[in-house]
Amino acid sequence: MNSKTPSGLSPQNAQKVQEAMAEIQRGASELIGAEYIASLVGKYYQSGERFIVKAGFDPTAPDLHLGHTVLLQKLATFQRYGGDVKFLIGDFTATIGDPSGKSETRKQLSPEEVQANAQTYKEQVFKILDPKYTEVCFNSKWLHELGVGGLVHLTSKFSVARMLERDDFEKRYQENRPISIIEFIYPLLQGYDSVALNCDIELGGNDQKFNLLVGRTLQRAYGLPKEQSVLTVPLLEGLDGVNKMSKSLGNYIGVTEKHCAMYAKIMSISDVLMWKYYDLLSLKSLSEIEALKNGVDSGEIHPKKVKEDLALEITAKYHSLPLAHEAKREFDAVFSKDDTPSDIPEMEFQSGIWICELLKLAGLCSSTSQARRDIQGGGVKIDKQKIIDENYRFESGSYVLQIGKRKFIKAIIK
CATH class of the missing domain: 3.10.290.10 (RNA-binding S4 domain)
Structure with missing residues (x-):
């Protein structure tokens, strides 16, 4: 994920670009097109010119958990370095169903379910994103207008052989399990979003890499004078430390959790997993986190104190600092005295x-x-x-x- 500093920058701006790229690449799974991102950040520092960063969310669940916020945190990072975020709610694609690495087609949602979930997302994302540099978009705006002719033209831009390079499609094909044509169309529609929004960068989970790369291909096919960079982020393990955070597994920490429950859940993660949470969720700098790690390794800092700071930071972000300290006092009382919490679900x-x-x-x-x-x-x-x-x-x-x-x-x- 190495990137070169753009030429023609002052030494001061060149240093800023290097620092920005370190934060952008922090905790990322993969970055494709790092030099292009560095050039965009360089232009921002040189002339104030901003660029477009997109991430898509299919509104298939009404509430966000901390696993979702890994992507939101990365979008917020781009906003600090010149990115205008297109927070794309896939109200059209959510009615299709994308397996996303699973072995079967996802349940389709009704338009009413999509709109209700989308509204919940809109109310929650601004706990992390800067509204000034965020536009909430719905892909039904351009996909409804695409029409049958446009859809046929879109399918001509991609081959079946390329589509079968996607791991879950290839596996199902080899096992003689059905793949509907509509599932082939889904990545094309997601890629067309990048054409419609004129994206410079697209973000997604590492299970979405194939779909994100389709966007690059379609931008070339439709003659855009750019090829979006792609950054993928890892899936965050839940409280069990093994499986990805998921409400269905009960190992999640919800963004709308009450402050005492949120603090207590963060305190329950392992000391090893704590560092991944720091990398992906904390606003502390890389050097600050490294100093904490060194302090724990040398025995100068107790891991519990480091985890308390993490729990306070995250709880304060979604509630307030006074409520975070209240949650700590409640947790300490329960932990030390074996009391029952005053506020339990x-x-x-x-x-x-x-x-x-x-x-x-x-x-x-x-x-x-x-x-x-x-x-x-x-x-x-x-x-x-x-x-x-x-x-x-x-x-x-x-x-x-x-x-x-x-x-x-x-x-x-x-």
Whole structure:
């Protein structure tokens, strides 16, 4: 991901470009077209000319979690160095379905679901992005206008052989599993977004690399005097430290989590994973993070103190610094005294529900198998009493369930 400093810059601006490129490449999985990005940043420092950075979001879920914000953080980084962000909500492409590395077509959304989820995204992204340099776009604006003739013309720009270079398509083809034509069209429509928006740079998760590269190909095919650079970011592991952050796995930290829950969840990550969270989510500079690592390695700084600073920073970003400190006090009280938090989430279940199923549905365990293991290991409590019966079923009433010192849920059994 090396890049050359553009020629013709003053020594001061050349240094600024080098520092900017270090931050841009920080934590990235891959960067294609680094020299072009360096030239754009150089123009910004030299003349104030800004450039276009795009990232697409299919509104398939109503809430963002910290895994989503890895991409948002990178967009915010570009804004500091001259990027105008096109926050693209794929309201058209979301109605198609893209496997995104999965083995089957994703569920299609109704227009009403798309619009409701898109509105939620719009309300949340400005916790990170600067509204002054952000335009929220909907790709239905130009894809509806494309029409049948335009779509046929678009499909002529790409071959089936190139499409089968995408890993998940190739695997399904070799295993004689169906791939619909509409799934071939999806990457073309995503790539056409880059044509319509005249993008200089496109960002996405590392599972989206193929689709992002299609944008480069189509910009050439449609005669644009540019070829967008592509930056991919890694998928952030969730609280289990193994799987990518996901609501379905219950290992997520939501952007709209209450401050005490957010702080406690961040404190629950491992000391090893903590550094990846610093690289991808913190606003601390690379040199500051390196100093913290050296302090921990030398024994001068305790890892818990470093993790507390991370939890405070992230919680303050989505709430406020006073609420972040309140969350720390609450966490410290629970951690040191084994108290029950004053503000824990409530969920309702039907009488007779199996404890392992409840723990999974509540997001306290990733699976019923994990719930069994936690019970067998003595890590599950009901109303502060350790439970050892993995076949336990709940009767009607109110119960506080706890796993370890940090995971709580109030279960209302009807």
